[in-house]
Amino acid sequence: MNLKISKLAVPMGVVGIIMLLIVPVPVGFLDFLIAANILLALVILLTSMFVKKPLDFSVFPSMLLVATLFRLGLNVASTRLILGEAHAGQIIEAFGQVTVGGNIVIGSVVFLILVVIQFIVVTKGAERVAEVGARFTLDAMPGKQMAIDADLNAGLITDEQAKARRAEVSAEADFYGAMDGASKFVKGDAIAGIVILVINLVGGVVIGMAMHGMPIMEALSTYAILTIGDGLVTQIPALLMAVATGMIVTRSNAEADMGSTASNQLAQSRNALMIAGVAAIALALIPGMPKIPFLLIGAGLIFVSQRIKASQTAAAKAAEADAERPVEAAAETPEDLISKIRVQPIEILLSPDLVDLVTGASDDLLARVRGLRRKVGMDLGFVIPPVNARDSVELPPHTYVIRIAGVEAGRGEAPAGNVLALGDALDALPGTATMEPVFGLAGKWVPAAMAHSAQMTGATVIDRVSVVVTHLSSIVTANAARLLSREDVRVLTESVKEDSPSAVDELIPNLLSLAEVQRVLQGLLEEEVPINDLARIYEALTLRAKVSTDPEGLIEAARRALGPVPAIRHVDGSRLNVIMIEPGSSRRCWKACVRRRTAARSSWTRIASRPSSAPCSKARLPRRMKDAMWSLCAHR
Incomplete structure (x- = not known):
């Protein structure tokens, strides 16, 4: 029953507003409607203060339109009573008497000041802010969509989370577009209020003198009080709605309401x-x-x-006391020592101020890493080892280090309370300039409270966890060959044997040992060739191993057996971007590859994206090409 009432409330209210424009309203009922109008505007204003982000009050543009129509209906009803009966209820008369205060001139000046504040300052400012907000939101929309796609491709979020974030981006654009249009109603309402004020005053004086026989001063006094009172009971709610409009369009996404956020930031x-x-x-x-x-x-x-x-001093002393509190050292067993000296395949070291990244929140670092392991496993064909995360007092503040097999493979910064903004117009934002660790893009760490402002400038905003996980994904992909252990190969082989026993039985151990198969798979991973189709790879190795067990030939045979798989993810539509090199340079590169006996150095050489792996990389290629570019193709 309540659901049905809520569905019918707005349509019935709109029909009632239309009736106000046609049917005369009794004086007592008009007082009730005026009181409801004032309280409705107050409720909307307070709601706009308590929401955490604009989308939490996404119905605001529609409510703004309905409230504006409601006020215009009340204006028509009150004008009918003022001109027809020289009386419009107790609320209008009380507002007029209080404002005029026995002096029509002073009351009129005070009322005109209120109208000027409403029309020129609040309404005009809210309209401009809504227009700019809609423009910047639409400009930032492609960057946000690309950031969502990048997080999805990196395994940082699931498909459901990506759909939810895309829906939020679309809803945000729709909201600011609707606010841009709704702000025009606020401006029109203010203009209509001024016109109705003049009509009531002039028409009332004329009607009072011509029809009621009032002297000019009596008519002016009577209708001035009613006109000013009528103007106040409509302009005050209009002012509240205009202020609510300005607050909702200037509200940035935050973890708390406006009052709490303002108190916390002022306290700093x-x-x-x-x-x-x-x-x-x-x-x-x-x-x-x-x-x-x-x-x-x-x-x-x-x-x-x-x-x-x-309070800040007490909090600092408490933190120091907790840090200096001695911790009882438990008796270490040989097993404990062994676990400490064992080299972790993948390890993330965090400075003490970054421990909050692994506090156990729903979007913390460890939870995102689990999603990354699933994504990388599906892309490369094997499950990467678990990622061990721990703090290190030796690291500088805000720093994290990623290790592969105990060796540092990369490091970066993720200062607490900040987000990474990437874009071209970052100079106006406060923060620390930095370099994005994966793609080498110029960025800036800005306070989290400024995230919405950064997005409004067209920048792409990335949270700290996403920065670390994206960096980890890049390093894991680049070091996949080192992470593929002998045990991983054994497990993968057993899995293939369940579905294709002949592909395994003929190859291992009759033709190749498990170590030789591991070397081949590592060679493929070194070139970022996925090893998902192990059955096909093993069949190709079986045919090649009967002729030669040379590692380079085995890798070449496996790659050819996979067909377009190595290049398919680099294809742009039906085009594969390549760079053709001069034949003489091609021969020199090939000879260098053969001398060094590196794995799988064939006509497909990864010079552009992995310069360190190319022995003859004299070409001046950018670290990251803007367009997808897979390989250097040599004429042979």
């Missing part, structure tokens, strides 16, 4: 409070200045600043 600037308090006391010393207000405000600001300082 206790020096500003202290300086403001001293300035207030200094103003009190100026001759002629009222001393009590400035002294009270200055003392209050200084008191709050000192309280913030005391």
Whole structure:
């Protein structure tokens, strides 16, 4: 029943508003509707303050339209009563009497000031902010979509999470577009209020003198009070709605409501409070200045600043005490020592201030790494070893290090409380300039509270966990050959034997040992060729091993057996981007490859994307090509 009522509430309300434009309304019922209008605007304003992000109040544009139509309906109903009966209820008369205060001129000036504030300052500003917000949101939309696709391809998020994030990006664009249009209704409502004010005043004076026989001053006094009262009961809700519009379009995504966020951020600037308090006391010393207000405000600001300082000092001392507290060393067993000296295949070392990345939250580092292992396993054809994460007091602040088999393979920074912004217009944002660790893009670590502002400039915003996991994904892919152990090959072989026993029985151990098969698979992984189709690889190795067990020939045979698999993920539509090199350079490179006896150095040489693996890389190629480019093809 409640669900049915909620579905019918808005349509019935709109029909009722239309009836206001046609049917005369009793004075008592008009008072009720005016009170409801004021309270509705107040509820919407307070709701806009308590939401954490604009999309939490996505129905606001529609409510803004309905509320504007409601106010216009009330204007028509009140105008009918003012001009017809010279009376429009107690609320309108009370507002008019309080504002006029016995002097029509003063009351009119006060009312005009309110109208100017409403129309020129609040409404115009909210309209401009909504327009700019819609423009920047649409400009940032492609970057956000690309970031979602990149996270999905890197295994940082699941398909369901990607769909949810795409839906959120689309909803955000729709919301700001709707707000851009709805803000025009706010402006039109303010203009209509001014026109109705003039009509009520002029028409009321004319009707009072011509039809009711009032003297001009009596007619002016009567209808001025009613007109000002009517203007106030519509302009005050309109002002509240305009302020709510400005707040909702300037609200950035945050973890708390506006009041909590403002309190926390102001508390971080206790020096500003202290300086403001001293300035207030200094103003009190100026001759002629009222001393009590400035002294009270200055003392209050200084008191709050000192309280913030005391709480920060106490928190720092508590943290130091926890850090210096001695920890009882448990008796170490030989097994404990063995586990400590054992080299971890993949390890992430975190500086002490980055331990929050593994606190156990739903999107923490370890949870994202589990998704990465699944993604890399599906792409490369084997399950990478578990990732061990621990803190290291030897690392500088904000630093993490990724190790492969105990050797550092990469490091980066992920300062707490910040997000990484990538784009071209980052100069206006506060933060620390940096370099994205995977693609070498220029970026900046900005405070998390500025994430929405960074997106509005068209920048792509990446959280700290995504930065670390993307870096880890790149390093794991580049070192996949080192991570493929003999035990992994045995497990994979047993799995293939269940489905294709003949492919395994004929090859191992009759023609090749498990170690030789491992070497071949490592050669393929070194070239980033996936080994998912092991049955086909083993069949090709069986045919080649009967002729020769040379590792290079075995890798070449396996690669050819896979057909287009090595290149398919680099194809752009129906085109594979390659670079053709001069035949003389081709021969020199090939001879160098043969001399070094590197694995699988055939006509497909990865010079562009892996310069260190190419023995004759004299070409000046960028570290990361903008377009997908798979290989250098030599004429042979």
